[in-house]
Amino acid sequence: MMVVALKQVGTTVLHREVLKMSVKTSDGDFVIGGIFSIHYYTRSEQNSYKWQPSQLQCSGRSVMDFRELRFARAMQFSIHEINNRTDLLPGVTLGYQIHDSCSSVPMSIKVAFQFASGVELVFNDTGICSKSAAVPAIVGESASTPSISMARTLGLFGIPQVSHYATCSCLSDKHQYPAFFRTIPSDQHQAAALARMVKHFGWTWIGAVRSDSDYGNYGMASFLKAAQKEGICVEYSEAYYRTQPRSKLERVANVIRRSSARVIVAFIASGDMRFLLEELARRPPPPLQWIGSETWIIEPELLRFNMCAGAIGFGIPRSVIPGFREFLLDLTPAEALKSPLLTEFWESSFTCNLRGRTDITEGARQCDGSEDIHALHNAYTDTSQLRVTNMVYKATYAIAHAIHGLICNDTQCDKNIKFTPWQIRNQLKRLNFTTRNGFQVSFDSNGDPPAAYELINWQFDKDGALDFITVGHYDSSKPRGQEFRMSRNISWVGTQTEVPESVCSESCPPGTRKAVQKGRPVCCYDCIPCAEGEISNKTDSLDCLRCPPEFWPNTKQDTCLPKPVEFLSWDDTLSIILTVFSIAGAFMAVCVAAVFYKHRTSPIVRANNSELSFLLLFSLTLCFLCSLTFIGQPSDWSCMLRHTAFGITFVLCISCVLGKTLVVLMAFRATLPGSNVMKWFGPPQQRLSVLVFTLIQVLICVLWLTISPPFPFKNIKQYKERIILECGLGSTIGFWAVLGYIGLLALLCFILAFLARKLPDNFNEAKFITFSMLIFCAVWITFIPAYVSSPGKFTVAVEIFAILASSFGLIICIFAPKCFIIVFRPEQNTKKHLMGKVPSKAL
Incomplete structure (x- = not known):
């Protein structure tokens, strides 16, 4: 419990001083209180504690605010208008008691107690507050800080306070300020709207100044929070109040002059703004784009500062109050x-x-x-731009409607009905009406009205003077993204038509990402090119996106393009060359077969097992032609065909060579006395051996195709920037079984031919087979590392080359000597010549 002791002296003086506080009074059935900041300072005296301190008074040197006086007169006008109406409080008159707070918290609290208790000639120290409030409700205060003090005081008594100009978002807290209402929107809405507007125009590097008061501090805190969500950086945030030392003002001005931000948001009271602009005018900074809060952006007295030309901000909607100008005059x-x-x-x-x-x-x-x-x-x-004045008009009408709801029914009012301030508060919560000049009045659960602003722009008129121009509107009740509605063009700083720039770092183009500079705000960054395989397709990307597996960035790294699909196509130069060689080889085999067929009765053809020779030529033709299956876009059938055709034709080819080698080798063993080995290597046995060898490969291929056949697939791992379309092996065991079987037959054939190389053969058949197998094995041994290391489509080209090289080696080594004798040395193609060259043979 706090004990207060006051000496009861000078009661007459006290009564006289209390009456001096009143600006204007008028009697009525119900007296409404009003408080406005008509002066800026109070008279201060040193307290000696030797006599009773004098009552608080406004300083005689304080300059009168004529606009605040207009606000007070607007309350008078509203009450006069209400008293003359027959549909609102009929038969009831309203009075008023208007006070000047002198922009002082102590004076505001003193007036609040005056409104709560009335004029008391003696101090009531009984501890019993049985007397009802002197006023049912109050219009005011103008500033946020005095309003906060009043709201805490009046809230204890339940007296509703309807402010016309206190915008601090803190006053929306109904736990602390249960009886506070206002007709002007909360700064919470304005701060969010300012942040969205700054973001809309692309400004990410701004300065900020504020009044060092509840209005400025709370408003700027809300703005900075909203700006952070929008990705806006603040280079500096300075505070100033007009009663602070001049050195503080000079420091704030110097910070503004030295800053690199070309946009400055000022959440500052008009009085503080005037001091700041006067200081800046002494040594003007570079041109700045000013963004203003509602207090100073519509202050006519500041239009004399041309450095603010182009300023934009949110102002209370302009209105017209019929009859008000006549009342003022x-x-x-x-x-x-x-x-x-x-x-x-x-x-x-x-x-x-x-x-x-x-x-x-x-x-x-x-x-x-x-x-x-x-x-x-x-x-x-x-009265050309009645903005805040209309808020006073609405606040007064709101209180009148609340009283009407308590004492009036459909036909009449009973002014003798007793009610408490809490009942007025409850009526204010439910209000929803339209004033005579067409403005809606209602309060939400926080005592705030819907936020509606005009976007004000300071533009030069035809006479070269600055003026307020409405260029757009903002309505918080609209869906997000539709709150702004522009009505005309904005004139920016320096009367330019293009939106000025204010960024710490230039925008990062597509193809790059932002990297924050160490120790600096997030809006200061370097532009880093995207890593390999990544893109950014918009400006100022925070991260680069990796392209999908089948896509790759373009040169600018701003778009993912489909990777080029690479395979050995028919129109490729390399394919054409290989095709020519393949067809030429097949044609060569056919020509050799034709020569052999034409001379099938000649000794050289008959002596070398013509049947195996024709079968070998047929298999070689297939070998040449099977290389064509490796050209073109891989598909299911081509992948299965190319490997199986290659395996079977080459086994058929090697089987024929193996048969010829065995015939040569066994033919000379058959000349030994008592040997009948040739009966096991006659034509039927040769055919059967070729068939068996080939069927084994066919069986391997069937198992391969059945269990896990080759298939086409896109190889995206070997190269980052392109796709290799190739045939997957399916079963690796199947692939190596096919190759291993071919290699086994080739090795066996090579060994047998090597053993028979020195036999006295007139046409060196065994020697030629040895050479052909040597070439065959050499080609396929070197094929393996070349195949593994070859990139892309050249992998297939190496495989085709190996097929063609081994096929050409076989056909040239085995058939070229015979064809040479048949065509160019026909005299050697005789039985006599053949027999004469082998004296050891029995004829």
Whole structure:
């Protein structure tokens, strides 16, 4: 419990001082309180604790804010208008008691207690607060910080406070401020809208200044939080309040001058902004694009600072209040004398003495009645853009509607009904009406109205003077992405039409990614090219995307293109060359067969087993032609055909050579006395051996095709930038079984031919077979490393080359000598010549 002790002295003086606080009063059945920041400072005195401290008063040196005076007069006008209506509070009159807070928290709290308790000549120290509040509700305060103090105080008594200009988002907390309402949107909406607007224009590197008050600190905190979500970086964030030392103001101005950000967001009160702009005007910084909050972006007195030309920000929607201008101008010297503040306004506006005193303005004349208020051009008489004034109008009507809901029914009102401030608060929560000038009034669960702003742009008019131009609208009730609605072009800083740039680093083009510079904000980065196989297809990509397996980046690395599919196609130069050799080899085999057939009765053909020779030529023809199956795009049938055809034809070919070798070898063993070995190597046995050898390969191929056949597949691992379309082996065992069987027959044939190489054969058959097998084995032994190391389509080309080389080796070594004798040495193609060359043979 806090104990307060006050000395009850000077009660008459106290009564007189309390009455001085009132700007304007009017009696009524229900008196509504009002408080506005008409002055900026209070009179401060040193407390000696020897006598009772004097009451708080506004400083006589404080400059009057004519716009705030207009707000106070707007409350008066609203109540006059309500009292003249028959549909709202019929038969009931509203009064008002308007006070000046002097922009001071102590004065605001003092007025709050005054509203809660009324005028008390003596201090009530009984601890019993049985008296009801002096006012049912209050309009005001203008600033956020005094409003916070008032809301905490009035909330204890349950007295609703409807502010017209306190925008701090903190006041939406109903746990701390249960009786606070406002007709102006919360800064939470404005901060989010400002961040979205900054992001929309591509500014990622900004400066920020704020008032060092609840309004500026809470508003800037909300903005910075929203800006961070939008990826916006803040180079600096400075705070200033007009009562702080000048050195602080100079430091803030120097930070702005030295910064590299060309866009500055100012969440700052109009009074603080005036001080800051005056300081910057001493040594102007580079052209800046100003982004303003609602307090200063619509302040007419700041239009004299041309450095802010092109400034944009959110302002309260402009309105028209019918009859309000006439009410403001309906002020006579006699009426002005009834209120100290109206008297001060008259004397300040016309520089004359209205009260007959000489200490007001040095050298001022006496007001003589010639003063014409219609000729004044100041913030009091300027009704061209009624924005906050309309918020006062709405706040006053809201309280009137709340009272109407408590004491009135469909036909009449009972002004004798007693109600508590809490009932007024509950009525305010349920309000939803439209004012005479067409504006909707309602409050959400936080006591806030829907957020609606005009996008204001400072543009030069035809006369070269700055003016407020509405270029768009913002409505928070619209779906996300549709809140903004532009109505005309924006004039930017320097009257340029292009949006100015303000970035720490230039945008990273597609094909690169952003890499944050160490120790600097995320908006300061380097552009790093994407790694191999990766792309970025948009500007300022944070990461590069890896292309799908069958795609590869283009040269700019901004698009994934299908990888080129590589195989040995028919139109390839290498394919054409190999095809020519393949057909030429087959044609050669056919020609040799034709020569042999034509001379089939000649001794040289008959002596070398013509039947095996024709079968060998047939198999060689197939060997040449099977190489063609390796050319072209691999498919299921071509992959199975090429390997099986190759395996079977080569086994058939080697079987024939093996048969010829055995015939040569056994023919000379048969000449030995008592040997009848030739009966086991006659034509039937030769045919059978070739058939058996070939069937074994056929069986291997059938098993291979049945268990796991070759298949076409896209090889994407061997090369990163292209796809090799090739035939997979399927069963590796099957493939090596086919090759191994061919190799086994070739090795056996080579051994037998090597053993028979020195036999006295007139035509050196065994020697030629030995050479052919030597070439065959050499080709296929060197084929293996060449096949493994060859890239892409050249792998298939190596395989074709091996087939052609071994086939040409066989046909040239075995048949070329015989054809030479048949065609060019026919005299040697005789039985006599054949027999004469072998004297050891029995004829």
